[in-house]
Amino acid sequence: MIDLQGLRALVAVAGSGSVVAAAGRLGYTPSAVSQQVKKLERELAAPLLERRGRGVLLTERGRALVSEGRELLETLERLESVAAGGAPRAPLRIASFSTATRGLVGPLLRELRGTDGATLATVTSVDPVDAMEMVATGAADLAVVHNWNSVPLSAPAHVVTEHLCFDEADIVLATGHPLADRLELDRAALVDEPWASTPKGAICHEALMRIFADLGTVPRVVAEDPDFSSLVELARQGVAIALVPRLGRPPLPSGVVARPLADHSQVREVRVAYRRTMAESPGIRRAVGLLTEAGALVEP
Missing domain, CATH: 1.10.10.10 (Winged helix-like DNA-binding domain superfamily/Winged helix DNA-binding domain)
Known part of the structure; x- marks a missing residue:
């Protein structure tokens, strides 16, 4: 055998x-x-x-x-x-990107807790590309991933994805910035600005790199950090401006404002992914249902 x-x-x-x-x-x-x-x-x-x-x-x-x-x-x-059947053999292994961990998966973990305090689900925060691979290879049972309209994320044939919500990203800048008083920002007005970004290789960084694709240039990145809170702080200090999604974003500190782009071009779709072989799993179905409910509460 x-x-x-x-x-x-x-x-x-x-x-x-x-x-x-x-x-x-x-x-x-x-x-x-x-x-x-x-x-x-x-x-x-x-x-x-x-x-x-x-x-x-x-x-x-x-x-x-x-x-x-x-x-x-x-x-x-x-x-x-x-x-x-209805009794999972082991905790559900979830892979998620960090803002979804805060904005969507947190409530799921609270619900997926046994009456005796047993852990019924765990989560690991990774980039969506890695999360998709973890599901595809069996290292995770379920993943929460995102697709920027400019940076699509493909799923292998044996992986199913379902829509959860749309998440728009705003430009975060210091209140003293010359553009801070505008309600919406034109991309052309941001071409020469210094930017703070997530590190190279991350999907959010790639999305930023393509923000001016039709204008024939790329953003001038002066700082990289994987934590959006750090990017917000750099914006507050006037070091740079940053593209920051709304999902899971805590209240902004004083000294910064968030402004959408006038063309609302920076939107990512958040989806849940799992292997086709797990489609009928009670644990997967319950988790997807809870995530769908949480996604419905996200503002478009």
């Missing part, structure tokens, strides 16, 4: 591109993942991975096993979901 733990490890390596990345997704150490794959190799008496530089490649046998094994694991996951 094929060792399912080893098969899961091999599928994760195939999807992540390395043992280290697969370990991070599965919640194991790289050594544990390597041992699981090696055990599977011993059972099959055939190599499944070959090292190539700092990464690994699947052998022909490994590729065939992953192709068939992924479907087997999905079927098994579906079966386990049905067998679990």
